[in-house]
Amino acid sequence: MKSSEIRDSLWSWLQQCLLRRTPQDDPVSYAALIQALTGYLLIDLIQASASSSLMIALGMTLVDTLLMVVFAWVVLRVTGYTQRFVQTLTSLAGTGMILGLLALPLVQLAASAHRNDEPMTNLVLGWLMLLVWSVSVQAHIFRHALTVRYGSGLLLAGLHTVLGIGLIETLFPQTQG
Structure with a gap:
């Protein structure tokens, strides 16, 4: 990717974090998806490494990222919006990286x-x-990806968050307290 494309992607994700831009405002781009997922994985790994061994942190990062991918795919598949998968996942990973x-x-x-x-x-x-x-x-992203009310997006975002926390705590109990 060119530096201008990277800058544009980062700006878009920041604007989405401020709820000023939507996933469909950006073109479908596999390069942006790879960039977003790579950044998300790296930041997630750095966060998990702060309190866990590298192997545990790697496992937590992979579980978290896999859950994000699968959750987005299932939600879009069930609702018939799979054509929005790349943009939605790019937005989830990109905004997740920024946050x-x-x-x-x-x-x-x-x-x-x-x-x-x-x-x-x-x-x-x-x-x-x-x-x-x-x-x-996340609610903002799901709302626009599914063309639903914000409350529906909020329910999905809450479910994703609860599933993520529950899965990490279940699979990696030694990292708690």
Whole structure:
């Protein structure tokens, strides 16, 4: 990809994080999809590595990414919008990467506090704000991908988030507390 295309993709994902742009505002691009998934995987791996061994972090990253891909495909397949898969997945991964970058300082602070057995109460509000923002962005993406009301998108985004947290906690219990 050219640097101008990368810049345009990053700008679009940032605008989608601000709910000002939709997945269908961007052309179908497998290059952008690969870029978004690569960035998402990298940021997810960095976050997971802050509090887990590299192998556990890799497993968590792969499970999280696979869930995002499969969840998007199933939702679009069931609703008959599979032609929107590339744009939807690109948006989910791209915005996830942007929000993941914003979360990195919190991840580092939480890992440091955990290692030093310090209270993390001052981080809770930041985590909550990022979680609400992330679910809102996913709801926005699903809403436009499926041409439904925001509430329907919000239900899907909430389901995806709960499934992701539950799956990670079930498959990787040793990383908890």
